[in-house]
Amino acid sequence: MAPEHEQHPLFLPLVFVGGLIFGFGLGFSHMAQPEVVLNFLQFEDLGLLFVMFGAAVVTGITFFGIKQFRREAPLTGAVYGRRLKTLDKNVVIGGGIFGVGWGLSGICPGAAYASLGVGNVVILYGIAGMFVGAYIQGYWRSTRAEGDAPATAAD
Numbered sequence: 001m002a003p004e005h006e007q008h009p010l011f012l013p014l015v016f017v018g019g020l021i022f023g024f025g026l027g028f029s030h031m032a033q034p035e036v037v038l039n040f041l042q043f044e045d046l047g048l049l050f051v052m053f054g055a056a057v058v059t060g061i062t063f064f065g066i067k068q069f070r071r072e073a074p075l076t077g078a079v080y081g082r083r084l085k086t087l088d089k090n091v092v093i094g095g096g097i098f099g100v101g102w103g104l105s106g107i108c109p110g111a112a113y114a115s116l117g118v119g120n121v122v123i124l125y126g127i128a129g130m131f132v133g134a135y136i137q138g139y140w141r142s143t144r145a146e147g148d149a150p151a152t153a154a155d
Contacts, residue, residue: 008075023114032114034106034123041103094137101129 026032029051039045072079085091102108105126107115112130115123 011075014075022110023117026111026114027118032107032111032118033120034115037102037108037111038106041106097133101126101133105129 023032029047030036031048031051036045037048040048067080070080098108105112105123107123107126109130112123112127116127
């Protein structure tokens with residue numbers, strides 16, 4: 001387990017500001033409207049493709065460039081590194097559920113919150129569904145972990 005680093009006092013306020021900027025960008029680009037996302041998924045409006053491409057380019061340049069100038073994250077002090085995860089059945093099943101939910105609601109979880117900001121209160125049903133799904137998944141994993149725990153001498 002990696003040692004914990006002390007967080008800079010501005011870490012959480014900057015995360016909040018970053019979320020506000022992200023939400024504003026989603027609202028400004030109309031990507032917080034389920035109709036736009038559904039039109040993209042039906043290949044009627046490919047504007048979302050350009051938004052995602054732009055985000056991927058900025059992210060790629062940032063991830064490549066940051067390691068050239070800094071070894072540690074400025075607000076946490078954690079060393080930059082890759083976190084490789086294996087592709088297993090839980091990832092595939094979870095990704096499938098995520099994709100089906102996105103297709104049915106017309107909006108991904110991040111944009112769902114931004115959608116509230118543009119007046120879409122009906123999305124509260126989708127957000128409630130996300131919370132219920134997250135609870136069920138957490139409960140399922142915790143009961144599975146308890147069943148996989150090895151027996152101890154105290155048992």
